[in-house]
Amino acid sequence: MEEKKTLDVKLEAFSGPLELLLHLIEKNKVSIYDIPIVEITDQYLDYIDRMEETDLDTMSAFLVMASTLLSIKAKMLLPEKKPEDEEEEEQTDPRQELIDALLEYKMYHELAGELKEREDEAGLVLFKEPTIPPEVKNYEAPVDPAELLDGVTLSKLNAIFNEVLKRQRERVDPIRSKFGSIKREKISLEEKTGELLSFAKGHRHFSFRNLFEGDTSKTEVIVTFLAVLELMKTGKIHARQEEIFGDIEMESQVAYAV
């Protein structure tokens, strides 16, 4: 084996794990299709060791790749399990996924170089600022709604509306929906009581349900209910519920005289 490879990557900053990997592969003059995983993994880990502190996102991406490499290395070192049946499908190279990712990355990496050349060339051209008389420049034509809605019919609008509703129904993120609402809310009882009180000042009769807009979280309902209890206790409102689970009718004791 040739002399121990010491990589002069110390000073180079790589923007992502694939860039580093590509660099190592080119440096070792090996093919993407046949990455010598052990060597490359060692060099990769070596780079990470010496990596200067960078942001957490980037660092974790490098670490994810490191563990991917280690896992591939492990798979390749382990003796292949003999397929029980000769017909069994071909063993896939554990490197395959990485190879595909590298090839795709490499393509955009090269195209970025092409773009850079274009940029340098295009940079030799100067444009100019508009020289338009101010009275013309300052004129801003109003938007013409008729033109804006050109081609939109009421039935199309209706179709869009139905589409939106359909999407709303289907908008179920399979994972997150199990978490329930993850909205961060801070509804203080004190605030709510204050709000309710000022509302009661302007309304002699109102019902509990009408206190909410369509989109109300459970927390808000509960806090509002507590606020109602609070105001009942202090005699600011009287409340009445005809039947269990029925709406609560409230009569304000602090409403301004009409």
Add this chain to the structure above:
Amino acid sequence: MQSNELKKELEGIYFAIGRSLDAKTAAEAFGVTKEEVIKASEELAEEYESADRGIRLVRLEDSFQMCTAREIYGSLIKIAKQPKKAVLTNTLLETLSIVAYRQPVTKAAIAKIRGVNSDHSVNKLVEYDLIEEVGRMDAPGRPILFGTTEEFLRVFGIESLSSLPSLSDEQIAEFKEEAVEEAENETVDV
């Protein structure tokens, strides 16, 4: 420097700089004499004139400035005054459809239906005079209720309005009357 080469450079610089450029400054930059700059510029101006180009070069003392041919002014105004192409994006259309079929409706309710904050779309639609504030909800916080505007109704034609949900027959009748009146007024105006 060849005269043609100088003219090319001068044409470029007069264009890029937009304002007037003093022959002395140009001469220094290009490494020629001020007289050479003036001569080349005069020639350039003459070429524009005789070829009846859309651009011209005017002399102001020892400076030159590129400008448009006077005859172009009319077209320039036409272009500059053309209404900006406002684009009705899908987002706007969606929001508009919700307001149209759910009116009167609050921003919060729209956001709930669309699944994303829609304040920007609502504001744009108000700016385009397609929806407007039609009142306040009688609820804590008194959120604004939005509905479609007359302009919206006009665009979609009076006849189709009955298929919109929240407009009462009286409202529609009223709109019709108003629209007819306006139409009459307009013909008088013209």
Add this chain to the structure above:
Amino acid sequence: MQSNELKKELEGIYFAIGRSLDAKTAAEAFGVTKEEVIKASEELAEEYESADRGIRLVRLEDSFQMCTAREIYGSLIKIAKQPKKAVLTNTLLETLSIVAYRQPVTKAAIAKIRGVNSDHSVNKLVEYDLIEEVGRMDAPGRPILFGTTEEFLRVFGIESLSSLPSLSDEQIAEFKEEAVEEAENETVDV
């Protein structure tokens, strides 16, 4: 309108307006077809080119914009100020090339290709007006789709997205063959 007349008007407008002008807008103002505007503009561009003028006309999709000839940059820059350009790091260029060739594309797809979170790059490119939101993907969360802007075309001197520089077929074939060959020649080197 006569073809020469149209060219004259267009030349003046392109000069004065400073930004790019969409052929459709021009066509409406002049009462001609969009195709006529494009044809006249192409002719104008060709004239500048063949007469080796100091000004040029570049096409950006269906818009045109006047600019200076590349060869005189050295002289012009002594007088005219070039607006400060954003420095595009390799990371930004990489992200930009993914957007350019894959558009419309989401942040997640970009991150997948680059192997690292790319939100920061995407935001920077939006800030530099090189890419923009072009829609939403119809998927949970309705993620934003990004595409390139007209400024992108200008900065990279690209007439239209269909003429983006590409790795030639030979390049790609060569690149793949080499890799395969190497793979065959080498024994598994674990």
